[in-house]
Amino acid sequence: MFFFFCKSSKPAVRNGQYDQYPAYEGTDLGMVYQKKKTIFKLWSPAAEAVRLLLYAAGEGGSALQTKNLKRASNGVWETTLNGNQAGSYYTVQVKSEGKWLEETPDPYAKATGVNGRRGMIIDLAATHPAGWENDRRPAQNAFTDIILYELHVRDLSSHPASGIRNTGKFPGLTETGTRNPDGLSTGLDHIRELGVTHVHLLPIFDFHSVDESASEGTQYNWGYDPDNYNTPEGSYSTNPKDGAVRVRELKQLVQTLHANGLRVIMDVVYNHTGQTDQSVFNRCVPGYYYRQNASGGWSDASACGNETASERPMMRKYMIESMKYWAQEYHIDGFRVDLMGIHDIATMNLLSAELRAIDPTIFIYGEGWTAGASPLPDAQRALKANTWKLDKIAAFGDDFRDGLKGSVFDHHDRGFVSGKSGTEESVKFGIVGATQHPQINYSKVNYSKAPWAGEPSQAITYVDCHDNHTLWDRLSISCPDASEKDRIRMHKLAVALVLTSQGVPFMHAGVELLRTKQGVENSYKSPDLINHIDWKRKTQYHAEHDYIRALVQLRKRHPAFRLPSAELIRKHLQFMEVSDPNLIAYQLSGNAGGDRWKNIAVLFNGNPAARTLKLPAGDWKVVLDDQKIDEKGMETIKRGEVTVPGISAKILIQE
Ligand code: CA
Numbered sequence: 001m002f003f004f005f006c007k008s009s010k011p012a013v014r015n016g017q018y019d020q021y022p023a024y025e026g027t028d029l030g031m032v033y034q035k036k037k038t039i040f041k042l043w044s045p046a047a048e049a050v051r052l053l054l055y056a057a058g059e060g061g062s063a064l065q066t067k068n069l070k071r072a073s074n075g076v077w078e079t080t081l082n083g084n085q086a087g088s089y090y091t092v093q094v095k096s097e098g099k100w101l102e103e104t105p106d107p108y109a110k111a112t113g114v115n116g117r118r119g120m121i122i123d124l125a126a127t128h129p130a131g132w133e134n135d136r137r138p139a140q141n142a143f144t145d146i147i148l149y150e151l152h153v154r155d156l157s158s159h160p161a162s163g164i165r166n167t168g169k170f171p172g173l174t175e176t177g178t179r180n181p182d183g184l185s186t187g188l189d190h191i192r193e194l195g196v197t198h199v200h201l202l203p204i205f206d207f208h209s210v211d212e213s214a215s216e217g218t219q220y221n222w223g224y225d226p227d228n229y230n231t232p233e234g235s236y237s238t239n240p241k242d243g244a245v246r247v248r249e250l251k252q253l254v255q256t257l258h259a260n261g262l263r264v265i266m267d268v269v270y271n272h273t274g275q276t277d278q279s280v281f282n283r284c285v286p287g288y289y290y291r292q293n294a295s296g297g298w299s300d301a302s303a304c305g306n307e308t309a310s311e312r313p314m315m316r317k318y319m320i321e322s323m324k325y326w327a328q329e330y331h332i333d334g335f336r337v338d339l340m341g342i343h344d345i346a347t348m349n350l351l352s353a354e355l356r357a358i359d360p361t362i363f364i365y366g367e368g369w370t371a372g373a374s375p376l377p378d379a380q381r382a383l384k385a386n387t388w389k390l391d392k393i394a395a396f397g398d399d400f401r402d403g404l405k406g407s408v409f410d411h412h413d414r415g416f417v418s419g420k421s422g423t424e425e426s427v428k429f430g431i432v433g434a435t436q437h438p439q440i441n442y443s444k445v446n447y448s449k450a451p452w453a454g455e456p457s458q459a460i461t462y463v464d465c466h467d468n469h470t471l472w473d474r475l476s477i478s479c480p481d482a483s484e485k486d487r488i489r490m491h492k493l494a495v496a497l498v499l500t501s502q503g504v505p506f507m508h509a510g511v512e513l514l515r516t517k518q519g520v521e522n523s524y525k526s527p528d529l530i531n532h533i534d535w536k537r538k539t540q541y542h543a544e545h546d547y548i549r550a551l552v553q554l555r556k557r558h559p560a561f562r563l564p565s566a567e568l569i570r571k572h573l574q575f576m577e578v579s580d581p582n583l584i585a586y587q588l589s590g591n592a593g594g595d596r597w598k599n600i601a602v603l604f605n606g607n608p609a610a611r612t613l614k615l616p617a618g619d620w621k622v623v624l625d626d627q628k629i630d631e632k633g634m635e636t637i638k639r640g641e642v643t644v645p646g647i648s649a650k651i652l653i654q655e
Contacts, residue, residue, distance in 0.1 A: 018288050021045040023313040024074040027321060030108025030230075031090075031121055038085045038121050042092055042106050043314060044285050045075030049095040052079055053103060058089050058113010058120065058241060059213075086126070089118040089243070096286055104283035107318060109228050110325075111243035114213050116206040116227040116234070120243035124329060127247040129255055137333050138261045140197070140361045143392070143457035144433075144504060144562040147552060148265065149196040150336075150465055151509040153204065153236050154220060158528040161535040162186045168217060168528075170236045170249040173199075174256040180535040190538070192260050194512060195552040198363070199257055200265035200336055202466060204250065206231040208274035209525065212240035220531060222466060222524040224338060225274030225304070229322050254331050263333035265363065266326055270310070270319045271342040271370075272302035281308075289315050291375055301342045301374035310347040311376060319343070320351045327358050340366025340395070341383040342374055348382045349391045356392065365460050365504070368395035368452075387434075388454040394504055396460045399447045400430025404494050406478055407446075408468045411521075414478050416606040417490040417497070417647065421581035427604075428575060428584060433503030434459040435566035439575045455566050459503035463494045464511060469521050471495075472514040486608070488514070489626065489647040492547055493604065496624075496649040499551040500561050500602055502569050512548040513537040550629035557631070559593035560600055568593065578613060582606035583644075585613055599654040605644040612643045615652065624651035 024043050032039045042050055053063040069077035069092075089112075091103035105112055105119035112119055140146070157164035157172035161180045164187050166172040178187045185193055203223030210219045212234035223233060232250045234240030254264050273279040276298060281289035291309045293299040301307040309315050326332040335355075340348065348364075355362045368384025379386070387395040398408075403426025406413030414420040416427045425444035432440065433456030434448070442449050453459040464471040471494055475487045482490070491514055498505050508515065510533040517523050520530045538545055555561045563569050572592035576585040588600040601620060605611050617640070621633035626648035628634070637652060644650045 017046075018312060021288065021314070022074040023317070024076050026076075029076070030106050031110065031119065033086065033121055033123055035084050035123075037083070038081045039078065040069065040081070040092075040106070041072070041076050041078045042069065042094075042284060043075050044077060044094050046285070047077065047094045047096060048098070050077040051093050053091045053093065054081075055089040055091070055118055058118050058243060059115070085121040086123040087244075088121045089113050090121065091118050092284065094284055101283045101286070102278060104280050105228055107280050107284060108230055109280075110230050110329075111247055112206060112228055112231045112234070113243055114234055114240045115211065116208075116231060122244055122247065124247070127244050127251060129248060129252045132251060132255060135255045135258055135331055137331065137359065137361065138197075138258055138263055140263065142562070142564040143363055143394070144502070144564050146198055146363060146504050147196040147499075147555065148198050148200050148460070148504065148506040149191060149194070149509055150200045150202070150506060152202040152222065152466065152531065154528065155509065155531050155533050156187055158217070159532040159534050162533070163535070166238065168236070169238055170232075170246070170253045171238065173253050180538055182536075182539040184535070184538045184542070186535045186538070188256070188260060191262065194549050195556060196262070196507065198263040198265050198334065200267065200506075202267050203269060204233055204236065204266060205229050205268070206233050210235045217528060220525060220527055224269050224524070226269050226272075227274055228280060229270065230325055251330055258331070264331075265334040265336055266332045267336045267338060268323065269338040270322070271308055271339040272304045272306050273308070274304075276306045285314075288312065289318070293375055299373075299375050301370040301372045302339055303371035307342050307374060310343040311380070316347045316350070319347060320354055323351060324354055324358060327355055327362060333361070334363035334365075337364065337366030339370055341368050341370045341381050343382050344376060344380050345382050345386060345389055346380075348393055352391045352393055363394075364392070365394035365396070369398075385448065385450075385452050387452045387458050390458070392457070394458045394460050395452065396462065396506075397430055397434050397503065399426050399434070399445055400461055400501070401463055403427045403430060403446055404463045404497060405471060405474050411469070411474070411477050416582065416584075416604070417494045418475060418479050418482075419582065419606060419608060419647075423606075424582070424584055427497065430459075430461055430497070430503070431501045431584070431586065432456075432569050432573060433461065433501065433566070435502075435569060437570055437573070453503070453566070456502040456563060456569060457504060460506050461498055461501045461503035462506035462508075463498050464508045465506065466508065467522075469519070470508065470515045470517050471511055472516050473519050477519065486647060488544060492544060492626070493606070493647055493649055495548050496551055497604060499548075499555050500649075500651070502561070502563055502573070505555070509533060512545050514541045514544055547628065554624070554629055554631070558595050558597065558600075560588040560595035560597065563593045576601070576613070576616070580607065580611055583611055583613065587616060597653045597655060601652045603642070603644050603650045603652075605646060605648055605650075608646045610643050610645045612641050614641050618654055620652035620654060622650065622652050624649060626650075
C-alpha cells in the first residue's frame with residue numbers, strides 16, 4: 001500500500017479492440033546488442049509507423065540519425081543498426097491516428113540516460129563487476145528460513161552518524177567497516193551482524209519523482225512511480241548521466257550483499273505506471289497495457305491514476321520477462337510485488353513457475369490487496385484471501401500486524417502489545433502463519449474469517465513496514481500516557497511475537513533501533529531528516545538492539561519457530577489454556593522441526609500487570625524473559641507455574 005493521489009485523466013481508449021491485437025511470442029523485444037550490429041524490435045500492432053531516433057547523449061542535442069522501422073509479423077516493428085552502437089542513446093516514436101506520439105524509450109530499455117527519457121544501447125557484459133561470474137546466491141533451504149529486512153537505499157546512509165561515504169547511493173550499501181560516532185557498526189556490517197537473511201530494497205528500478213540531475217540529497221521519494229521497469233534508478237548511482245554506471249553499481253551491490261551472506265529482494269511495481277498518458281507503455285501502444293472502467297476512463301485500483309492489465313497477453317508477458325531479466329542479469333533473489341491484488345492469479349502463477357525454473361529458491365511475496373476498486377473480478381485477482389490458490393507466493397498478514405498494534409486506519413487504536421483485549425485470535429492466527437489450525441477461532445480474527453495461507457511460507461509476518469507509522473511512533477501516538485519504559489516493553493514484545501511466529505518474518509529496517517520517522521506516517525516524499533535511520537539510536541537503545549538481535553539468532557538456531565508446513569504446525573504447536581484476557585501461551589512439543597529442544601513453552605502477556613500461568617508437567621528452564629535471551633537457561637521452574645511480567649514475553653524449554 002502507498003499513498004499517492006495523482007490526478008486521473010481521460011484516456012484515448014479503444015476498449016474491446018485490444019483482444020484483436022496479435023501477441024508476439026519472441027523474447028527479443030527491445031534492443032538486442034551485438035558488437036557488430038544492434039537489432040530493435042517494438043511491439044505496437046496499431047501503429048501507423050514507428051521510427052527510431054539516435055542521440056549522442058542521454059539528454060540534449062538533436063538526433064544524429066532517424067530510422068524507420070519495418071512492419072514485421074505479430075504487431076512487431078523492427079530495424080537493424082550496423083556497427084558497434086554501445087553507448088548511443090535512442091528513443092522510439094509511434095505514429096497513431098495520424099499523429100506522432102512523444103519520443104520515449106521502449107518498454108524493454110535496459111539502460112537509460114538521465115531521468116530515463118532516452119534509452120541507451122548497452123553492452124551488458126561490459127557492466128559486470130570483477131568476479132561477477134563467480135557470484136552465487138547465498139545458501140537457502142526452506143522459504144520459512146527467510147528473515148526479511150525492508151530497506152530504502154537512501155535511508156541506510158543518509159544520516160551523518162552512518163559513517164558511510166556514498167550517501168544515498170547504491171555503493172553506500174557496499175561499504176564495510178562503517179561506524180557511528182560511538183564506534184558501533186552501521187550499514188552493511190550492522191545488517192550482517194543482525195543476522196537477517198534477505199535485504200528487501202524499496203524500488204530500485206527507474207522511477208519518476210526524483211530529478212536525477214538535481215544536486216545530491218535535495219529530493220527524496222520511496223519510488224512507487226515507475227518510469228522504466230528494466231533500468232535501475234539513476235539517483236542511486238554516482239553518475240546518472242552515464243547509463244552504464246547505475247547498471248554496474250547495482251550489480252556491485254548485489255555481489256557485495258551475496259558475499260556477505262545476504263540475499264537481495266527487489267520491490268516491484270508493475271500494477272501501475274508513474275505517468276499515465278505519457279508513460280512508456282502509452283507512448284508505444286496507446287491504452288493496451290491498462291485496464292479501463294465501464295465509462296471508458298482509466299480504471300484506478302492503484303489510486304495513482306491507472307492500473308495495468310496483467311490478464312492481457314503482452315502485459316503478462318512483459319511482467320514475467322521483466323522479473324526474469326532482473327533475476328538473471330542482476331542475480332536478484334526475490335520480488336516483493338506491490339499491490340499484488342491488482343494482478344491476476346494466472347499471471348502470478350506463471351511468473352512463479354518461470355522464476356523457479358531459473359532458481360527454485362527465488363522468493364515471491366506481495367500485497368494481497370488494492371488501493372481501490374478494479375474491474376477484474378475478485379476471484380481472478382491475487383488478493384490475500386486467494387493466497388492459497390497461488391503457487392509458492394506469499395502475502396502480507398495485516399491481520400497479525402494490526403492485531404499486535406491496532407488498525408493502521410485508526411492511529412489511536414491499540415493492539416495486543418498495547419493492552420487492547422479481544423485481539424488474541426488475530427495474534428494467534430499470525431502465530432500459526434495464517435494457516436488452518438484447529439485451535440483458532442476464525443470468527444474472532446480481525447479481518448480474515450478463514451485461513452488464507454496454504455503453507456506458512458505463504459504468510460509474511462510483520463508489525464510495521466515503510467507504510468504507515470513506524471512501530472515506535474505508533475506506540476507513542478496510541479499510548480500517549482505510557483512511559484518510555486513501557487513503550488519499550490511493548491516494542492520488544494511486538495518484535496518478539498514477529499520473530500517467534502511461524503511464517504516468514506519481515507522487519508522494517510531500523511525497528512531494531514526503535515526507529516522513528518518523527519510521527520510522520522506517509523513519508524514517501526519527506527526529507528532524509530524524517531526518513532533516515534538515525535545510527536545514534538544504536539548507542540541510545542543498545543540494550544533493545546541486542547535483545548532484538550538475540551531474537552533473530554534464536555529463530556535461526558531453532559527450527560521449531562520456522563516449521564516448513566501447515567501440517568507440522570498442527571502437529572507440534574498447541575495453544576495452552578489461559579485464565580485471563582491478553583494472554584497467549586503455546587507449546588512447541590516433540591522436538592518440533594528437528595529442534596534440539598524437546599518442548600518449548602512460549603508465553604506472551606499483553607497486560608500491564610504480571611500474570612501467572614500454569615506450565616505443563618516437569619521442570620522448565622527459562623531461556624527468554626523481558627530483559628534477555630540466554631539459551632543456557634537463566635532459571636529453572638519446578639513449581640508448575642510461572643509469572644510473566646506485564647507487557648513481556650517468556651520462553652521456557654525442556655531439553
Ligand atoms: Ca528516475
